[in-house]
Amino acid sequence: MTIERNVSRLETIKKVLNGLNYEVFLGVDGATLDLKKMIGLGEVSPDIEEIYKQTNMDYMNMVSTKPIHINQIACALSHIKIYEYISNNTDDKVLILEDDVIPVEENLQYLAETLNQAPKNWEVLYLGHVINNNFSLFGKIKYYYLTHFLYKIGIKTKAVVRKKKTYPAPFSSLLKKQGAHIGTHAYAVRCNAVKKLIKLQTPLAQVAPDLLLMDAIAKNIVTSYTSKYIFFKQNDKIHSSIWGK
Template identity: 65%
Template sequence: MINPDQPHLKILNTYFDKILILTIQRNANRREILKQVLGGLDYEIFYGVEGSMLKLKELIESGVVAANIQDIYKQTNIDYMNMGSSPVHINQIACSMSHIKMYQYILDNQLDKVLILEDDVMPVEENLKYLSETLNQVPDNWELLYLGHIINNNFSFWGKLKYYYFINFLYKVGIRTKSIIRKKNTYPGPFSTLLRKDGAHIGTHAYAVRGKGAVKLIKLQEPLKQAAPDLLLMDAVAKRVVVSYTSKFNFFQQNPKIHSSVWDGL
C-alpha cells in the first residue's frame, strides 16, 4: 500500500490539470483497491462504455466503426508486433470508445494536460523517486506521454544498442526488412537522461494526453478503425501523427492480481 502522504506520487496532482481513472460500473471492487494503492493522488472516476451494451454489426452499419476493422486489426498486429490476432472482441471496441470518450471530455472541458489511468493500475514504488525529475525533463511540445509501458522499453545499454543503434545502422545502409522497419518506427530514440522520444508501446494503463493530441487521436478514429486503444497510440506514434515521449522508468504497471475486463466472457 502506498503511503497516503507519498510525496513522489503527489507531484502528479500539480503537473496535470486532471487525473482520470477509466473504469466501468461493474468494476466496483477495483475502485476500492485504487483507494489503497493511489493514496495521495487526486483523481476523478471516469465511467467508460460497457461492451455488453454494444453490437458490432450495429456499430458498423451506423458508421461508428469501420467496416473493415477486422482486417485493420489483423494488419496492425502484424505491422507493430509481428503476430497474428484473433477476431476483434466487442470489449476491445468498448475500451477504444471509452478512451475516445475521454479525449472528447478533455476537449469539452478545455483541459490541456491530462493523465489517464486504467482501473487495474498500481504504482511501481521503487521508481517513484525519479518521477519529479522525469516530468521536469518533458518538453513543452509533448502530445502523448507514456508513464507506464510494455514492449519497446528495454533501455539498457544492450537494449539500445540492439533495438536502436543497430537497427538504424541497418536501415541507413539499405537493409530494410519489415522487422527492421517495424522496430525503427516503434522503438524510442534518445532524448534526455530520463526520457525517450517517439516510442510506441503496448498498454494504456498509464499515459497522458495534451488537448492538441486528443484532437488528433479523435480524428484518427472517425470512424473507429483501431480496435484497441494501445494499437491506436502505436499507429499514431509510428506514423509521427503525435509527438510522443516515454519515461525511462515505469511509474505504473498493471496489477497482476486483477484480470483484464477486456477479455471477460472469453
C-alpha cells in the same frame, strides 16, 4: 478509468491512489454494444478486422487469428470518450489511469525529474509501458543503433523497419522520444493530441487504444515521449475485463 460493473475495484483504487486528487471516469461496457449495428450505422469502420490484423503485423509482428472481442471495441470507445471529455474541458494536460494500475514505488523518486525533462511540445507521455522498452545498453544497441545502421546501409527487412518505427530514440537522461508501446494503463495526453486521436477514430478504426497510439506515433501524427522508468504497472492480481463476459 473504469466501467460500471467494475466499481468493486474502486476500493482498491482508493488505496492505490491514496493522497492523489483524481476523478473516476466511467467508460463503455462491451455488454451494451452490438458491433454489426455500429458498423451499419457508420460508427465503426467496416474494415476494422483487416486494420486490426495489419496493425498487429506492422508494429508487433503478431498474426491475429481470433475475431475481435466486443470488449476490445468497448475499451477503444472508453478512451475516445475520455478524449472527448478532455477536448471539451479546460485542462490541457491529463493523466489517464486504468483501473488496474499500481505504482512502482521504487521508481517514484525519479518521477518529478522525469516530468521536468518533458519538453513543451509533448503530446503523449507514457508513464507505464510494455514492449519496445528495453533501455539497457544491450537493448539500445540492438534495437536502436543497430536497427538505424542497417536501415541506413539499405537493409530494410520487415523486422528492421518495424523496430525503426517503434523503438524510441534517445532524448534525455530520463526520457525517450517517439516510442510505440503496448499498455494504456498510465499515459498522459494533451488537448491538441486528443483532437487528432478522435479524428483518427472517426469512425472507429483501431480496435484498442494501444494500437491507435502506436499507429499515430509511428506515423508522426502525435509527438510522444516515454519515461525511462516505469512508474505504473498493471496489477497482476486483477483480471482484465477485456476477455471476460
